[in-house]
Amino acid sequence: xxxxxxxxxxxxxxxxxxxxxxxxxxxxxxxxxxxxxxxxxxxxxxxxxxxxxxxxxxxxxxxxxxxxxxxxxxxxxxxxxxxxxxxxxxxxxxxxxxxxxxxxxxxxxxxxxxxxxxxxxxxxxxxxxxxxxxxxxxxxxxxxxxxxxxxxxxxxxxxxxxxxxxxxxxxxxxxxxxxxxxxxxxxxxxxxxxxxxxxxxxxxxxxxxxxxxxxxxxxxxxxxxxxxxxxxxxxxxxxxxxxxxxxxxxxxxxxxxxxxxxxxxxx
Numbered sequence: 207x208x209x210x211x212x213x214x215x216x217x218x219x220x221x222x223x224x225x226x227x228x229x230x231x232x233x234x235x236x237x238x239x240x241x242x243x244x245x246x247x248x249x250x251x252x253x254x255x256x257x258x259x260x261x262x263x264x265x266x267x268x269x270x271x272x273x274x275x276x277x278x279x280x281x282x283x284x285x286x287x288x289x290x291x292x293x294x295x296x297x298x299x300x301x302x303x304x305x306x307x308x309x310x311x312x313x314x315x316x317x318x319x320x321x322x323x324x325x326x327x328x329x330x331x332x333x334x335x336x337x338x339x340x341x342x343x344x345x346x347x348x349x350x351x352x353x354x355x356x357x358x359x360x361x362x363x364x365x366x367x368x369x370x371x372x373x374x375x376x377x378x379x380x381x382x383x384x385x386x387x388x389x390x391x392x393x394x395x396x397x398x399x400x401x402x403x404x405x406x407x408x409x410x411x412x413x414x415x416x417x418x419x420x421x422x423x424x425x426x427x428x429x430x431x432x433x434x435x436x437x438x439x440x441x442x443x444x445x446x447x448x449x450x451x452x453x454x455x456x457x458x459x460x461x462x463x464x465x466x467x468x469x470x471x472x473x
Contacts, residue, residue: 235405270342275377
């Protein structure tokens with residue numbers, strides 16, 4: 207068995223198993239009110255007989271201003287670490303997180319993009335094909351919230367309108383008071399509504415809402431992917447895994463694992 211096959215067969219860690227549909231952060235900040243998977247998705251998962259060769263994966267891009275905490279957010283979820291002295295991302299990095307959702311293996315490929323203006327042309331090339339777009343801002347710096355619409359516009363230039371799930375995320379919740387957080391959230395929820403995005407506040411330092419947020423992202427991306435596959439096959443109980451797959455060459459696989467990191471730099 208080669209290294210790529212070994213990586214495919216790695217077990218999903220038990221804290222990445224999603225059996226119940228994750229809840230939203232606040233009802234007024236939610237785009238989809240539901241407490242269970244779509245009936246067709248549940249039926250398709252229950253009736254699967256074999257798992258296709260290959261890897262089902264959704265692409266997630268995280269965008270936002272420099273130093274709003276994009277890398278810290280990803281590192282807190284993928285590695286359960288927090289480093290306040292991290293260096294700014296150059297170009298793009300990505301992590302791969304393995305899940306089991308409704309009994310089906312599923313993966314998120316989470317792209318961490320640079321916030322500096324000089325790297326925008328590089329990072330934007332990796333926006334294409336995103337099933338999920340996460341726009342992050344700093345709750346302690348209101349100007350970063352004002353820039354989120356432009357970040358979304360840039361990301362949508364590389365993706366077909368209406369095909370990506372959108373999330374607006376306020377980071378560094380630990381740096382603001384409860385009263386200040388509620389005031390900023392009120393403005394952020396209005397902007398999220400205009401974006402047709404779901405809103406969340408969280409702290410990478412304390413871990414507050416980070417796991418819950420990514421579980422919500424994974425569940426919604428998984429459901430959208432399965433519904434798309436069912437629609438493409440035009441069969442209500444189409445076999446899971448019959449659609450597009452992601453394959454990796456040996457070099458990439460050697461750097462992969464549960465919480466894989468690969469850095470793509472420039473210059």
